[in-house]
Amino acid sequence: MTETVARPVPTTNGFLALLLSTAGGFALAGTAMPVVGAAAPAALGVELVIWAFVARAAGLLIAGSTLAGVGTGVILAAGPLAGAGPQPIGAAFLFGVAAGFTLITTLSWLWWREPRAWAAITAVAVGAAGAATLTAGTGWAGAVNWAAPVALLIGGLVAGLRWRRGRRP
Known part of the structure; x- marks a missing residue:
């Protein structure tokens, strides 16, 4: 008797x-x-995110979410914010990138129950940089400029401690 083995559909x-x-x-x-x-x-980022879901591949999720975030910033700069000053355009771009990293954190948790702390930390830091860009010239800019590096340092320490304990950062 012969056995037929079904090939996986690529x-x-x-x-x-x-x-x-x-x-x-x-x-x-x-x-x-x-x-x-x-x-x-x-659009390409969204397609990569869909591919990541179908293929169950974290690398595609990271690439797609990052590209979608950068793409969102580009759309905002070319569309509704065209002609605005450099501060709103720069802040919108950074907020788009932060949204992409938030997407990585959220979807990796929802789909695979694997939190990506590095993506959450990056989202907060990039979002803080966007807020600093938007508030440049105001009293808030100084506070945000100090808060973002402190958040990165704390995030790095937390990730390092989790790594030392043998857990995923």
Whole structure:
């Protein structure tokens, strides 16, 4: 009697085709409407996050969430904040990046019950940098400029202690 072993269906080829098609479509549309082209990183990031869920791959989640966050900042700078000063645009970009790292923390916990403390710490630090950028020239800027490095140091100490105890940071 012969046994047939079912081959696993690769999900890579389909998602790779989707990513390439999306990138080409946004690049082509971006020649006519630059704001549409600016949305490409966010769209590709969302597709990578979906791929991460299907493939159960943390690396794809990290790449996709980071790209989605950066893409959100680019969309804000090219769209609703176009023509605004450097402070609101810079702050919006940093808030978008912080949202991407928050997405890593949230989805890795919801999907796999694996908290990513480094992503949460990065989200807080980048968000604080965004707040400092937005409040530059005010009394809050000094407080935020001190709070962000202190938060990073505390986060590094916590991650180091967890590592020494043999737990995942």
